[in-house]
Every structure is written in structure tokens, then in C-alpha cells.
Amino acid sequence: MSKSAAELVFQNASIVHPTGVEVGDVAIAAGLIVGVGSGLTGKKIIDATGLHLSSGFVDLHTHLREPGKEEAETIETGSRAAALGGYTAVIAMPNTDPSQDCVAVVNFVRQKATEVGLCEVVPSACITVGRRGEQLVPFAALHEAGVRIFTDDGNGVQDPLIMRRALEYSRDLDIVLAQHCEVSRLTEGAVMHEGECCSALGVPGWPSIAEELMLHRDIELVRLTGAPMHFLHLSTAGSVELVRRAKADGLPVTAEVTPHHLALTDDLLVGFDSVFKVNPPLRTRADIQALKDGVADGTIDAIATDHAPHAAHTKDVPIDSAPPGMLGLETALGVVNTALDVSVVRLVELLSWNPARIAGIQDRHGRPIAVGEVANISVWSSTDTWNVSRDEMASKSKNTPYHGMKIRGKVKYTVFNGELVVDNEKAVR
Amino acid sequence: MKHLLSADDLTTDEIIAFLSMADHMAEVNARPVPKVPALRGKTVVSVFFEDSTRTRLSFETAAKRLSADTMTFSASTSSLNKGESLRDTIETLSAMRVDAFVVRHKSSGVPLQITEWTDACVINAGDGWHQHPTQALTDAYTMTREFGSPQTLKGKTVAIVGDILHSRVARSNVSVLTKLGAKVVLVGPSTLIPASATEWPVNISHSLDDVIADVDVLYMLRMQQERMETAFVPSLGEYTTRFGLTAHRASRLAEHALVMHPGPMNRGIDMVVDPADVPGSRILKQVTNGIPVRMAVLFTLLGAGNASQLTQGTDL
Amino acid sequence: MSSAGTQSGAVVLTAQDISRAITRIAHEILERNRGINNVVLVGMQRGGVWIADAIKAAVERVEPGSTVGAGSIDVSMYRDDIGLRPVVPAAATNISVDLSGRTVVLVDDVLFTGRTVRAALEALNDYGRPRAVQLAVLVDRGHRELPIRPDYVGKNIPTHFDDEVLVNESGVVVTLAQQVEEKVS
Numbered sequence: 001m002s003k004s005a006a007e008l009v010f011q012n013a014s015i016v017h018p019t020g021v022e023v024g025d026v027a028i029a030a031g032l033i034v035g036v037g038s039g040l041t042g043k044k045i046i047d048a049t050g051l052h053l054s055s056g057f058v059d060l061h062t063h064l065r066e067p068g069k070e071e072a073e074t075i076e077t078g079s080r081a082a083a084l085g086g087y088t089a090v091i092a093m094p095n096t097d098p099s100q101d102c103v104a105v106v107n108f109v110r111q112k113a114t115e116v117g118l119c120e121v122v123p124s125a126c127i128t129v130g131r132r133g134e135q136l137v138p139f140a141a142l143h144e145a146g147v148r149i150f151t152d153d154g155n156g157v158q159d160p161l162i163m164r165r166a167l168e169y170s171r172d173l174d175i176v177l178a179q180h181c182e183v184s185r186l187t188e189g190a191v192m193h194e195g196e197c198c199s200a201l202g203v204p205g206w207p208s209i210a211e212e213l214m215l216h217r218d219i220e221l222v223r224l225t226g227a228p229m230h231f232l233h234l235s236t237a238g239s240v241e242l243v244r245r246a247k248a249d250g251l252p253v254t255a256e257v258t259p260h261h262l263a264l265t266d267d268l269l270v271g272f273d274s275v276f277k278v279n280p281p282l283r284t285r286a287d288i289q290a291l292k293d294g295v296a297d298g299t300i301d302a303i304a305t306d307h308a309p310h311a312a313h314t315k316d317v318p319i320d321s322a323p324p325g326m327l328g329l330e331t332a333l334g335v336v337n338t339a340l341d342v343s344v345v346r347l348v349e350l351l352s353w354n355p356a357r358i359a360g361i362q363d364r365h366g367r368p369i370a371v372g373e374v375a376n377i378s379v380w381s382s383t384d385t386w387n388v389s390r391d392e393m394a395s396k397s398k399n400t401p402y403h404g405m406k407i408r409g410k411v412k413y414t415v416f417n418g419e420l421v422v423d424n425e426k427a428v429r
Numbered sequence: 430m431k432h433l434l435s436a437d438d439l440t441t442d443e444i445i446a447f448l449s450m451a452d453h454m455a456e457v458n459a460r461p462v463p464k465v466p467a468l469r470g471k472t473v474v475s476v477f478f479e480d481s482t483r484t485r486l487s488f489e490t491a492a493k494r495l496s497a498d499t500m501t502f503s504a505s506t507s508s509l510n511k512g513e514s515l516r517d518t519i520e521t522l523s524a525m526r527v528d529a530f531v532v533r534h535k536s537s538g539v540p541l542q543i544t545e546w547t548d549a550c551v552i553n554a555g556d557g558w559h560q561h562p563t564q565a566l567t568d569a570y571t572m573t574r575e576f577g578s579p580q581t582l583k584g585k586t587v588a589i590v591g592d593i594l595h596s597r598v599a600r601s602n603v604s605v606l607t608k609l610g611a612k613v614v615l616v617g618p619s620t621l622i623p624a625s626a627t628e629w630p631v632n633i634s635h636s637l638d639d640v641i642a643d644v645d646v647l648y649m650l651r652m653q654q655e656r657m658e659t660a661f662v663p664s665l666g667e668y669t670t671r672f673g674l675t676a677h678r679a680s681r682l683a684e685h686a687l688v689m690h691p692g693p694m695n696r697g698i699d700m701v702v703d704p705a706d707v708p709g710s711r712i713l714k715q716v717t718n719g720i721p722v723r724m725a726v727l728f729t730l731l732g733a734g735n736a737s738q739l740t741q742g743t744d745l
Numbered sequence: 746m747s748s749a750g751t752q753s754g755a756v757v758l759t760a761q762d763i764s765r766a767i768t769r770i771a772h773e774i775l776e777r778n779r780g781i782n783n784v785v786l787v788g789m790q791r792g793g794v795w796i797a798d799a800i801k802a803a804v805e806r807v808e809p810g811s812t813v814g815a816g817s818i819d820v821s822m823y824r825d826d827i828g829l830r831p832v833v834p835a836a837a838t839n840i841s842v843d844l845s846g847r848t849v850v851l852v853d854d855v856l857f858t859g860r861t862v863r864a865a866l867e868a869l870n871d872y873g874r875p876r877a878v879q880l881a882v883l884v885d886r887g888h889r890e891l892p893i894r895p896d897y898v899g900k901n902i903p904t905h906f907d908d909e910v911l912v913n914e915s916g917v918v919v920t921l922a923q924q925v926e927e928k929v930s
Binding site: 321 | 437
């Protein structure tokens with residue numbers, strides 16, 4: 001293919017490869033990367049001097065709310081938020097209404113996302129029907145429909161028998177179960193991390209042990225069954241240590257952490273602002289340090305947003321009845337880049353390569369920046385600082401905990417399947 | 430001061446100012462006509478999302494003795510039952526030109542949240558397990574009247590006994606009493622004392638018998654039936670055996686020691702002895718003192734001249 | 746109120762002048778009410794209380810053996826400017842007798858706009874229905890904003906509205922508005 005045939009060229013970008021950063025041009029045409037080198041030109045030329053160019057980000061943990069809670073987010077608004085955050089693929093969590101526990105709902109989500117076309121939405125599915133923890137979903141049929149991650153996120157599978165069976169059954173298929181670790185009996189009515197602030201505010205606490213007990217149980221079930229498992233949004237120092245030991249034992253486990261658990265602490269709840277209520281809850285400085293250590297030494301595999309939009313009127317209620325969750329897609333890069341002290345290569349590994357592999361979509365996401373690859377690309381600055389404003393979110397909801405905060409790191413361009421969907425910080429549609 | 434939300438927000442000087450203002454209000458209460466026109470034209474709305482006859486009546490009496498107009502909004506008779514949100518309720522009431530909301534809610538933090546939705550003063554009349562600042566001021570007032578002056582609380586030992594974990598009264602009292610220099614001892618089973626209470630400026634004991642002979646004030650909390658269901662205590666009987674005020678325990682109190690309780694008492698469980706038989710009992714005195722203390726709070730917030738009142742021009 | 750001696754303003758009444766004025770007022774009260782038996786002196790907190798005490802002492806000197814009913818009244822809760830400026834209750838009201846059927850002599854240090862007296866009249870209502878209420882002031886400085894006039898006056902002192910009048914047992918000092926400003930700046 002001749003150089004002049006390229007539709008889009010990023011010139012002079014700092015291209016992030018697993019081996020390091022290399023300055024060069026990247027040319028895109030017909031959905032593919034058609035040139036990597038220097039002196040490339042094309043129809044649209046973007047000067048990417050000083051910007052990083054990497055494979056597009058992949059979010060393992062996004063709540064798009066459609067079907068069921070379109071007042072909070074739709075597949076369209078969520079896709080736009082994802083694209084603006086540099087994501088070319090998001091895993092849609094199954095706690096919709098109806099739940100993503102059957103092929104019909106999964107196909108609905110996928111089709112809707114294809115129509116929007118701002119990023120790939122990969123539906124996950126429940127482990128149990130209706131997330132009720134009783135009956136397993138049709139794993140094989142859903143696998144056939146393209147589902148790779150199964151989770152009862154929000155509740156977690158409480159019953160050890162069900163979890164054991166699900167793990168055993170999943171071995172027959174190329175899928176991964178993802179667990180939300182929470183012994184729900186220990187967190188009844190919980191508003192926030194059980195600690196000093198919680199005691200002073202007089203609200204029910206969410207103790208660290210509730211996460212760690214479940215994590216421990218499931219690590220042992222992985223040991224028993226040999227089936228792989230992914231652990232969602234780990235939040236405590238004890239959890240990091242449990243995963244570290246499980247990995248040392250050679251168990252097939254992976255783990256994610258959210259940007260907010262790396263950046264925010266429980267004392268933010270002191271004003272009873274429900275925007276800071278999230279599940280698992282914001283924890284202490286010591287937990288944050290342990291999570292960062294886990295990110296640094298590879299215990300934690302991925303950053304996942306747990307993007308959880310909620311309509312304002314559902315958050316404007318007494319804090320104990322407010323639903324947990326906060327926005328994450330549009331701020332993830334900035335928050336993580338500000339909070340973590342890791343190399344650019346490690347950052348892309350956490351945001352793109354590893355999550356793509358865990359989600360089983362590494363055939364098209366988290367790929368090398370090389371000729372012939374699908375052009376799913378994110379171009380971003382690691383030095384630009386900006387003020388987060390809830391009023392400027394593309395998400396349909398405004399529940400960002402970073403409102404009024406300054407973060408460093410901003411996505412400038414996103415290319416999805418060869419199409420420029422974010423151009424100079426603006427979504428094209 | 431615009432709102433009274435938490436005893437934690439009060440400085441020692443502000444607490445002492447409330448107590449001395451309460452003294453003045455007590456004198457008003459003792460007059461042949463216990464009513465002054467200080468808050469004429471002000472509207473005070475009691476917004477009670479949780480039942481509480483005594484606190485509501487205490488506030489309403491206080492407001493009326495200052496000549497404020499009072500209205501009551503209680504959840505059982507309200508449109509909350511029709512699905513109206515808390516925010517809509519407050520904004521609707523505010524639109525009727527309310528000067529102060531007196532708020533009781535079963536959820537911690539609601540009075541603070543409400544301040545975002547109204548320009549009126551908000552007074553916390555008890556929120557969840559969080560705070561009940563006027564109760565703590567009333568209790569401190571009762572103690573200081575008995576002992577002489579706010580300064581005399583310095584070095585006095587106050588034992589707060591029972592379900593600390595679920596008690597807004599305990600949290601508020603710890604804050605007020607320690608600021609006045611009292612030594613506070615929390616007494617209860619480990620399950621009912623917040624784990625982080627070790628970080629509070631208090632001592633902790635798990636035996637009432639160990640401390641009872643040495644206290645200047647014994648402050649009993651209400652023990653509720655439902656605590657058994659979630660295994661905080663094996664049985665109410667066992668609780669009473671360890672932490673109830675029995676006649677025998679009462680007999681070990683120092684002669685000058687006061688016995689207090691925020692009410693309502695759970696007779697036979699937290700209070701086994703009849704308080705009428707305990708010479709140091711000031712339980713009814715607490716109720717009486719609630720009125721001048723709440724008058725002091727209402728007057729300080731609504732009448733003592735802050736800028737927002739001026740701009741609203743409600744008083745000419 | 747700070748001591749009159751330290752003020753930069755003009756001393757318009759000395760301690761001796763005050764003493765004479767109080768004695769005269771005591772005589773006038775006795776004369777007008779034909780004795781003291783049915784009269785109660787009520788000092789307005791805070792400035793009027795010591796003057797009421799002094800008048801009581803003077804009456805008891807003039808008519809030995811008589812007992813004068815006396816009390817004090819705090820009007821801060823009755824003021825019409827609550828909410829417009831910081832109000833701190835001055836001191837306790839202490840009226841131990843039923844005022845119904847008696848003649849009350851309200852006593853204050855300075856009569857100015859009349860608003861404090863209006864508040865005091867309202868406050869008195871709560872202690873019964875006096876047969877009559879009279880007003881005694883040590884200084885009348887003018888500028889009335891309400892239809893109120895004193896029955897007994899120690900001295901009339903013309904002032905500007907913004908002048909400052911300070912009264913205590915050692916004297917009465919008037920500081921002119923101009924000087925007040927200078928002190929502030």
C-alpha cells in the first residue's frame with residue numbers, strides 16, 4: 001500500500017511497545033495500521049509530538065446500565081465516555097435489568113453498541129440466573145454468543161457450592177469467572193469502610209475481612225478445581241497479599257484494582273456525600289499503599305474502572321439508601337497516571353494489554369502497534385493537567401468523585417477500528 | 430453559627446456560651462408567663478422522619494416560649510409515603526419560607542445533607558447513630574447545674590454505659606463532655622463499642638462493677654431488643670446482669686453521684702432499679718432542662734443576629 | 746461600658762451631680778405618688794439597675810423605716826431589633842412581687858430612641874397589670890423614635906444622634922460623633 005493512501009497519520013508520536021517507547025509515525029487505512037515509521041503522510045495528519053500512542057485501553061469493568069436504567073447511562077453515552085477515556089473496548093457488567101444472563105440480552109447489548117460504534121462493547125454474563133446465586137446460566141450458549149467473562153458483580157457468589165460447581169463447569173469452556181469478593185452477611189447495610197471515620201460518623205461499616213474471607217475461599221476453590229478466576233476491584237492490603245501468595249503458588253488467578261481505590265480514602269465520606277459511596281468502599285492510606293505495591297510487583301494485573309453511573313436523584317438520598325458507585329471511564333488515565341509511579345510501558349500493560357488478555361479479546365485489542373494490526377489506538381498526554389468537572393462529563397450521570405480535582409494525564413485521540421472517534425479531546429459523535 | 434449539626438463542630442467556648450444562654454432561658458421559663466417575643470415572626474418546622482415524642486415536644490415548647498411559629502412534619506402523615514423524595518420534601522417546605530428546620534432521621538448525615546437544599550438553619554435533632562447535639566448540651570447543662578458551673582466538670586468522671594456503637598447520644602456526649610474537661614469512660618460489651626473508639630479521648634471498660642464506685646455521673650443508655658437478633662449480646666438477661674443498673678449496683682454509687690438516662694428507659698433491662706429510688710437520679714431533670722437548652726440553641730441560631738438574617742430581612 | 750474617667754469626651758455630670766440628681770428624683774417619686782408603699786422600682790438591665798438601687802437607698806434615707814419594692818428586668822428577648830444585631834442577654838430578670846395594682850417606676854441610665862423602654866413595657870406585662878408605669882432616667886439625650894417621655898429626669902443633655910453617652914457611678918461622659926470616629930480609626 002502506498003504511503004499517500006493512508007487516511008490518517010499520527011506523526012512524531014511516542015509509540016508505546018512492550019519493549020519501550022519509540023518515536024515515530026503511525027499510518028492508518030481501512031481499519032488497519034498500514035505504516036509505522038517516519039515521514040509518513042496521509043489525508044488527515046495529526047501532529048502527535050509529545051503524545052504517547054498505544055493500543056486502545058480495555059476496561060474489564062463497566063456498568064452501562066442499558067437495558068433497565070437508561071436514566072443513568074445508555075450504551076451510547078457510556079460508549080462515548082469510554083472513547084473519551086481512550087478505551088476501544090469495555091466489558092459490560094451483567095447487572096442490567098433484565099440481567100445479562102441469556103443470549104437474547106447479550107445480543108441486544110452487542111447490537112446496540114455496534115450501532116453506536118464508538119468502541120467495542122463486550123458483554124459479560126452472570127454466573128447465576130438473575131444474579132440470585134441459585135441456578136447457573138447457560139454457559140455454553142453464552143460462550144457461543146461471544147461471552148468470555150462471567151460474574152455476579154454487585155453481589156458475588158455467596159454459596160460455596162454454587163461457586164465450586166461453576167468453576168468446575170467452566171473448565172470445559174474457554175471462559176473465566178470473575179468474582180466480586182464480599183461476604184454479604186458481614187456487610188449488611190454497610191455505607192463505608194469499617195474504620196475510624198465510620199465509627200465517628202455512626203454508619204454501618206464494610207470491614208476488610210468481608211472481602212478477604214471471600215477471596216481466600218475462592219483462591220482455595222481455584223486450587224481445588226484448577227479453573228481460572230479473575231478477582232474484581234480488590235481494595236484491601238490483605239487481599240493483595242492473598243493474591244500474591246496464590247500467584248506464587250502458581251494458581252491461575254488474575255486481579256484488578258480501580259483508579260479510585262488507588263487515589264481516594266475513606267475519610268472523604270466525612271461530609272456524608274454519597275458520591276464517595278462505592279462498593280467495595282474507599283479504604284485507608286495503608287490499603288492504597290499496598291495496592292500500589294501490588295501494581296508495581298505484578299500482583300495486580302489490570303486497572304479496571306468499575307464505571308458505575310447513577311442518576312442524581314438516586315444519589316440525593318440518605319447515604320445509607322444511596323446506591324454505591326462512581327464514574328470512572330473519562331478520568332481513569334489521569335487518575336492512575338497521577339496516583340501511580342510506574343513506567344509508561346507498565347501503565348499500558350495495566351490499561352490495555354493485560355485486560356485484553358483477561359477478557360479474551362486479545363485478537364483485536366491490546367495488540368502491538370505494527371503494520372497489519374487492527375487500528376484500535378489511544379493517543380494521550382501523560383503531562384497535561386486538567387480540572388475535572390462533573391458538568392463536563394460525557395456520561396449521562398454526574399457522579400464523579402473527582403469533581404474539582406486536578407489530575408495529570410489526558411486522552412487526546414482515540415481510534416476505533418480505524419476510525420478517529422475522539423479528535424482532540426472531542427468525540428466525533 | 431448557621432446550623433447545629435454535630436457536637437464535633439462546637440468549640441469549648443461555644444458550648445459554654447450555650448450553657449450560659451440556657452441559664453438565662455431557664456429564668457425565662459421560671460417567669461409567671463414563661464414566654465418572650467424574641468423569635469416572633471420566625472417559623473420553625475420540626476421535620477421528624479423517625480418517631481420521637483419527647484425531643485419533638487421539647488423543641489416545639491422551646492420554639493413557642495420564644496414566640497416562634499411552629500409546624501410539624503412527620504413522615505407518617507407526609508407525602509413521603511407517596512414516593513416524594515427527601516430532597517423534594519425539604520425544597521417544598523423551604524418554599525414556604527421556613528427559618529429553621531429541626532430534623533430527626535434514622536439515617537446518619539441527613540441534617541448535613543439537608544443544608545445543601547435549603548437556606549434555612551438546620552438543627553440536628555438526632556440522626557441515625559451519628560449525633561444528637563442538643564441532647565448532649567442538655568446533659569452537660571444538667572451536670573454543670575448540679576456541680577455549679579461549666580468549669581466544675583473538669584476532672585469529673587462520667588461513665589456512659591451500654592450500646593455505644595448504635596448511640597448518637599454517646600457520640601455527642603463524648604464530644605461535649607471531653608471538651609468541658611470531663612473524663613469519660615465508655616462501658617459496654619466489646620460488640621457494642623466501636624472498634625475505633627480506642628482512638629477517641631476516652632477510657633474503655635467492659636465491667637460496670639469495676640467503675641461504678643468511682644464515677645461522678647453514671648449515664649445509662651437504652652438497650653434495644655433487636656440487638657440480640659444480630660448477636661451483639663447473647664440475651665437481654667445477660668446484658669442486664671453485666672450492664673443493667675440494679676439496686677445493688679446503685680447502692681455502690683458515691684453519695685454525690687448523678688444517674689442520668691436520655692430516655693426512653695427500658696425498664697428491667699438498662700434500668701432495673703426504679704430511678705425514683707435512686708437519690709442521684711436526674712432523669713426527669715434532663716427532660717426539664719431540655720427546654721431552656723433548646724431555647725438557647727434556637728435563639729442563638731435565629732435571633733442572635735447573623736448576617737443571613739439581616740439580608741433576608743425577616744425581622745422588620 | 747468603660748470607666749468615664751478614661752474617656753476623651755466631655756464630663757457633663759460628675760459623681761456628685763449624679764448623687765444630687767438621684768436624691769431629687771427620689772423626692773419627686775415620693776411627692777408624686779404620695780409615699781412609696783405602692784411603688785416598685787424596676788431597674789433595666791444593665792445600666793438602670795445601680796440607679797434603681799441608688800434611688801431606693803435615697804428614698805429609704807428620706808423616709809426612714811420605709812421598705813421599697815425593687816427588681817430588675819432584662820429586655821433583650823423583647824427587643825424589636827432581634828436578628829439585626831448580635832443580642833446577648835444582659836442579666837437575669839428578678840421581679841419577686843406581683844405588679845398588679847402597683848405603680849412601677851422603670852429606671853434606666855440613658856433615654857434615647859425609646860425602644861428599650863418599649864421593650865420593657867412589653868416585658869412588664871408578663872408580671873401582672875400595673876396600675877401605672879412611670880419612667881425615671883438619669884440622662885435624656887433626645888432623638889425619640891417612639892411616643893415615650895420620662896416622668897423623672899436627672900439631666901437633659903442635647904446630643905447628636907451618633908454621639909456616645911457613657912454613664913456610670915463616677916460620672917456621665919459625652920463623646921462627640923467626630924471623636925467616636927477618630928477613636929475607631
